[in-house]
Amino acid sequence: MSEEVLVNVENLRTFFYTEDGEVPAVDGVSFHINRGETLGVVGESGCGKSVTSLSIMRLIPDPPGKILKGSSITFEGEELLTKSDSDMRKIRGNDISMIFQEPMTSLNPVYTVGDQIMEAIELHQGLSEKEARKQAIEMLNLVGIPSPEQRIDEYPHQLSGGMRQRIMIAMALSCNPRMLIADEPTTALDVTIQAQILELMKRLKDELGMAIMLITHDLGVIAEMAERVVVMYAGKIVEEGTVFDVFADPMHPYTEGLINSIPRLDGAKGERLHVIEGVVPNPLAMPQGCYFNPRCPYAMDVCLEEQPDLIEDEGGRKVACWLHSKDRSGVA
Amino acid sequence: MAQPAEAIKKQSYDGVDDLVVVKNLKKYFPITGGVFSRIVGFVKAVDDVSFTIKPGETLGMVGESGCGKTTTGRVLLRLLEATEGSVEFEGKDIFSLDREDMRRVRRDMQIVFQDPYASLNPRMTVGDIIGEPLEIHRVAKGKEKDDRVRGLLETVGLRGMHARRYPHEFSGGQRQRIGVARALALNPKLIVCDEPVSALDVSIQSQVLNLLEDLQQEFDLTYLFIAHDLSVVRHISDRVAVMYLGQLVELAEQDELYENPAHPYTQALLSAIPIADPEIQRTRKRIVLEGDVPSPSNPPSGCHFRTRCQHAMPKCAEEKPPWQDIGDEHYVACWLHEE
Numbered sequence: 310m311s312e313e314v315l316v317n318v319e320n321l322r323t324f325f326y327t328e329d330g331e332v333p334a335v336d337g338v339s340f341h342i343n344r345g346e347t348l349g350v351v352g353e354s355g356c357g358k359s360v361t362s363l364s365i366m367r368l369i370p371d372p373p374g375k376i377l378k379g380s381s382i383t384f385e386g387e388e389l390l391t392k393s394d395s396d397m398r399k400i401r402g403n404d405i406s407m408i409f410q411e412p413m414t415s416l417n418p419v420y421t422v423g424d425q426i427m428e429a430i431e432l433h434q435g436l437s438e439k440e441a442r443k444q445a446i447e448m449l450n451l452v453g454i455p456s457p458e459q460r461i462d463e464y465p466h467q468l469s470g471g472m473r474q475r476i477m478i479a480m481a482l483s484c485n486p487r488m489l490i491a492d493e494p495t496t497a498l499d500v501t502i503q504a505q506i507l508e509l510m511k512r513l514k515d516e517l518g519m520a521i522m523l524i525t526h527d528l529g530v531i532a533e534m535a536e537r538v539v540v541m542y543a544g545k546i547v548e549e550g551t552v553f554d555v556f557a558d559p560m561h562p563y564t565e566g567l568i569n570s571i572p573r574l575d576g577a578k579g580e581r582l583h584v585i586e587g588v589v590p591n592p593l594a595m596p597q598g599c600y601f602n603p604r605c606p607y608a609m610d611v612c613l614e615e616q617p618d619l620i621e622d623e624g625g626r627k628v629a630c631w632l633h634s635k636d637r638s639g640v641a
Numbered sequence: 642m643a644q645p646a647e648a649i650k651k652q653s654y655d656g657v658d659d660l661v662v663v664k665n666l667k668k669y670f671p672i673t674g675g676v677f678s679r680i681v682g683f684v685k686a687v688d689d690v691s692f693t694i695k696p697g698e699t700l701g702m703v704g705e706s707g708c709g710k711t712t713t714g715r716v717l718l719r720l721l722e723a724t725e726g727s728v729e730f731e732g733k734d735i736f737s738l739d740r741e742d743m744r745r746v747r748r749d750m751q752i753v754f755q756d757p758y759a760s761l762n763p764r765m766t767v768g769d770i771i772g773e774p775l776e777i778h779r780v781a782k783g784k785e786k787d788d789r790v791r792g793l794l795e796t797v798g799l800r801g802m803h804a805r806r807y808p809h810e811f812s813g814g815q816r817q818r819i820g821v822a823r824a825l826a827l828n829p830k831l832i833v834c835d836e837p838v839s840a841l842d843v844s845i846q847s848q849v850l851n852l853l854e855d856l857q858q859e860f861d862l863t864y865l866f867i868a869h870d871l872s873v874v875r876h877i878s879d880r881v882a883v884m885y886l887g888q889l890v891e892l893a894e895q896d897e898l899y900e901n902p903a904h905p906y907t908q909a910l911l912s913a914i915p916i917a918d919p920e921i922q923r924t925r926k927r928i929v930l931e932g933d934v935p936s937p938s939n940p941p942s943g944c945h946f947r948t949r950c951q952h953a954m955p956k957c958a959e960e961k962p963p964w965q966d967i968g969d970e971h972y973v974a975c976w977l978h979e980e
Binding site: 353354469471472499500501502503504505507508526527528529530531532533552553556557566567568570571572573574575580581582583584585586588589 | 705706812814815842843844845846847848850851854869871872873875876877899909910911912913914915916917918919920921922923927929930933934
């Protein structure tokens with residue numbers, strides 16, 4: 310059961326067509342999420358991790374964005390990219406839910422939090438207002454909001470950041486989705502509040518058995534929460550593996566650089582931080598060959614010419630790097 | 642200015658060679674309400690804070706949003722006027738200085754802001770941004786100024802030709818370098834770094850942190866490094882102060898603070914940060930604090946942290962815990978550590 314694939318993304322390409330040209334925000338990304346599993350997606354700003362999640366939800370604004378032909382996203386075996394808008398609306402919230410980074414801007418300031426949670430419940434489950442209110446209170450209770458009977462009639466501005474994120478989670482979970490996409494859910498929160506929310510997400514995942522796609526730039530959060538991790542760079546997956554493998558022995562130079570460049574809480578002062586030289590490439594002018602080659606300390610001739618494929622090794626780890634390709638001609 | 646620096650140091654507070662001495666600093670912001678905008682209360686952003694900064698050291702200041710760390714930094718530079726208390730810089734009480742004297746002192750104390758997008762004027766070229774302090778303080782002008790600006794840009798890892806460009810042409814990390822160059826322009830002694838890397842991606846963050854460390858060595862700088870990220874603060878600081886709701890709760894050398902945190906808040910804060918190593922992270926015990934930080938306009942009586950503290954005793958509600966040294970300049974304000 311736990312190994313069963315819930316979501317499968319195959320060769321996803323989401324491009325944006327801007328005045329300045331074509332931006333390949335997500336360029337040929339393939340991965341899957343198993344039932345009940347937490348998949349971490351890491352990468353720096355602009356690497357395409359949020360666009361990937363919005364593509365799964367079919368929330369890419371078109372225009373300027375477009376999911377290209379040949380892409381496929383299946384949920385429980387059903388293709389999402391060919392679904393009608395109304396079918397998609399049923400899936401959002403009911404089967405796949407999403408929480409965002411900014412709990413303030415994601416809530417409507419002119420409605421009480423109760424109204425906003427109940428709207429989803431009434432819409433998706435067809436419950437009466439009274440029943441929906443009861444369930445909303447239960448949800449608030451579930452996410453650890455004290456005195457939910459009073460809180461339900463309050464407005465977002467009356468709540469703290471941590472409370473608002475709890476409300477967002479309550480709303481996202483109100484219809485028992487099988488998958489939760491959490492896009493930087495704790496980035497805007499203080500560490501002690503982040504700790505509360507992470508504990509809450511772990512508890513709810515165990516209780517409700519849902520899968521979580523956790524998008525974050527914080528490797529600490531990934532280390533704590535995820536079972537498997539996908540590392541993205543410039544719209545592509547550069548590495549994938551279990552969280553223990555990837556952190557203990559990162560195979561891609563970018564992953565290695567990322568892990569080494571964070572100051573450690575258990576590290577000493579004065580030791581020099583590892584640096585990934587340079588900056589993320591401009592998506593309008595990607596470098597030839599491997600996108601990471603201008604910043605890579607190990608770049609070879611082949612890296613400047615040809616893009617490496619994401620190749621799986623015997624242990625089930627995947628990496629897109631010529632260093633790990635036995636056959637450097639590019640055929641695995 | 643007539644006195645050599647050595648002489649000023651010698652007269653300073655208690656004979657200790659501190660560059661900055663902050664004593665009982667308070668900053669209250671009035672809350673107005675009603676039709677006549679009467680003052681109905683105060684937000685006690687900084688409420689009786691005392692600490693010192695030694696020359697050449699980096700004092701880290703951590704705490705969660707709203708704890709008053711940024712306000713402390715700004716009051717210390719007199720960008721905001723304090724409500725009470727004093728700040729001595731090289732032995733001079735800067736709150737008693739007049740405009741002209743203050744302007745002179747400002748050359749020695751600079752700031753780097755958090756948001757590299759908002760803190761650079763988009764209509765000025767980078768050269769004008771960095772050169773402005775040189776002009777205002779009449780340090781250099783014309784060709785000499787241009788040369789200085791080019792030198793500063795190279796010092797922070799950019800190129801001299803960047804002086805003619807505008808801020809929008811630069812990435813976040815590069816902009817933060819420009820902010821650092823501007824702060825360096827007048828050869829300051831103290832730089833207040835207010836969350837200088839919080840807005841940057843991790844790979845860029847490490848570039849800027851390394852730069853700040855190099856500059857400190859090269860120019861003998863003293864930093865007050867304000868941040869909410871405890872890992873970053875540990876990396877760069879010699880001593881670390883922890884703030885909670887307008888007050889300092891603990892201050893110690895960085896190893897001591899991180900290895901032996903004495904205040905329950907520091908302990909919880911440290912345990913809350915996920916370590917980027919699944920082997921370690923999944924076996925750590927975490928202290929999860931209940932609830933949120935109370936409102937600074939109506940803080941709890943006695944110890945401000947008592948409402949979230951698992952060790953709270955009746956005494957904590959009655960009286961504010963004293964700021965005491967529990968050995969080797971490890972200061973803590975907590976009744977658990979009362980002799």
